[in-house]
Amino acid sequence: MTTTNQERPLAVLVGVQLPGVDDVEHAADLAELGRLVHTLGFDVIATVSQRRSALAAAAVLGEGKLKELAELTGGSGVVPSGAPERKNKARARRAAESGEDEGDGELGGDDADAADDDDGDAAPGAGGAEQAAARRATIVAVDHDISPSQARNLERATGAQVLDRAGVIIEIFHRHARSREAKLEVEIARLNYVAPRLRETGGGGDRQRGGIGGKGAGESALELDRRKIRDRIAELKHELASVQREQSTRRALRQGQRRVALVGYTNAGKSSLMRALTGSEVLVADKLFATLDTTVRALHPEVRPRILVSDTVGFIKKLPHDLVASFRSTLDEALEASLLLYVADASDPTFRDQLGVTRGVLSEIGASEVPSRLLLNKVDRLSEEERDALRLEFPEATLLSAKIPADVAALRESIIAFFEESMVEAELLLPYAKQSLIGEIYENARVVSEEYGDEGGRLSVRVHPAALDRLRSLLAR
Known part of the structure; x- marks a missing residue:
């Protein structure tokens, strides 16, 4: 069967x-x-x-x-x-x-x-x-x-x-967590939820022997179970701190790169947009919390310098306080992104409230200062009259469907255009003794032209100001 x-x-x-x-x-x-x-x-x-x-x-x-x-x-x-x-x-x-x-x-x-x-x-x-x-x-x-x-x-x-x-x-969360970090965070939240709900078994008052030489009342079975949970939480937090240090190192390596974070309510279509923009095989499912781990992929087809896109876990109303820790990676990605794309399911009558939940959480951590764009997704489910009404209500928003290639292509071009606006033209002198940095330059800037003379190569580039400062500091060492 x-x-x-x-x-x-x-x-x-x-x-x-x-x-x-x-x-x-x-x-x-x-x-x-x-x-x-x-x-x-x-x-x-x-x-x-x-x-x-x-x-x-x-x-x-x-x-x-x-x-x-x-x-x-x-x-x-x-x-x-x-x-x-x-x-x-x-x-x-x-x-x-x-x-x-x-x-x-x-x-x-x-x-x-x-x-x-x-x-x-x-x-x-x-x-x-x-x-x-x-x-x-x-x-x-x-x-x-x-x-x-x-x-x-x-x-x-x-x-x-x-x-x-x-x-x-x-x-x-417990069933859907995949990465080591997500599993640790969710297990901590789960134990914090379970601990106050433990109760005595039918045996009731049996106590473990306590004190040196067995003196003292000792612990009841319930007290022993709760102590085990506290010890386990402490162990998990220690392990989680180690994993998060590794995550911080990875994010530090991406400093100066152009980064876009998809944020929004759960099941708004972020993973579908992620797959369409990057060509990656991220999980797409029509259910809540299909994605619990932050995924980072390069915009596809690739541009130079690369643009990284992050798919993050969705928000939801009345989120348990202990699970806010499970949003740590999401919140870090949002804070460190160059551009936030707020994704909302336009076909959901309650999407305005959902958008308010997302903005409220990100505002609390200071991410409201990050440049952002509003994407009203799943408009293929709406009539033309409903789309016109949304355009009037949200003139600054982009109406699209992750299932329509033309909409995805237009979104890709708008992302590239956003970063182009902030790029500046500059000239870098690359001495022959530092030719090993040529890859770093191509990774973080668009090389318009190259000329080589006695001192080395003169590269005309278009680059983001923060990346330009970083490249100049590397060349000056």
Whole structure:
């Protein structure tokens, strides 16, 4: 039996529409979460949505919506009142009487708001909830950052594994990372995410022997696991520092070269443009976070001096803080680039918000000072009327499709023209004793003419001012 015949596991999306979030934004957030979950390998069968003033402290949703969610997963829809391994009998009895789960807030207090329970809906996905009766959802994906206790309560009520938005993104990064640097960064983020969500096993209170000669209470199994995670994170950070020093050395070797960085929201088409501009075989896939590693290739057909193009990992809203480290290479490439090309998917109705996310992140690191151009990609999916509207709204933007060779050729010429504007004419004297530098000159400048005399060669060149200073310093040594 082939893998194409195997059924994908099912998932349910959960979203709470908070004050200040309109219907369009809420729907867009849930649609994006659905794509993330699909990228993770699950089919979404339904969406449970609710309007609330805040997330329910105990289990995110109100009582009514929680039971509605449980019908899709086969759970009880009720958060068990006790956590035996964490409570003594007296506290368990008090918790049972009040409906409270220790440390998780009062289920009755937060969920008793009838107005909150009535708002929202459960929107079935392909086939609807009825079709999923035989196959229950095994994953509940929540479009918010939730606490470990909220996740634990949701798992008790639904009988399914619960991942918040951060957990979904981290798992995708973990599966898609390829380079050593990306794997290290993502593993650190994953361990930081997992550590506070560890819980005692059924054995509960067993402790390892502690102290010299076995004296002292020692560590519980949970404390031991958390210490192991801290030690592992420290080890990974040490290894990552070594890898990043190597990356810094490579970037230093590219100083003075003409560099273009493609930046933008995930799945905006950066990798497709990278492949079209450079002829490289970078991964192109219609899914979120298909690219997690920065790739650098020369513009093709090559020009002299070379223009390097960087394909970077995409941005996304509500990115987990621990994963910002995974953007280190991307952010460095953006800061050190000569030109930033902001790529946006013009066929996505929310691309304006996505563009704002990209600009906001790059502005925070000071990359807003780097010269930039706006590329509205995937216009082949738009009507001529829609294209005209975009031209009026974004007169400075370039409308193109990475699938149309003429559009790519025009973009290539505009990139070359940008660098031509900043080039100056100069003359370099290359002594015969330093003929070994001829390759360096051709690599960093366009040689217009050469004349050789008694002292050496006189080369007329067109070159970027920074590269000219570097070449003159090499010739003066």
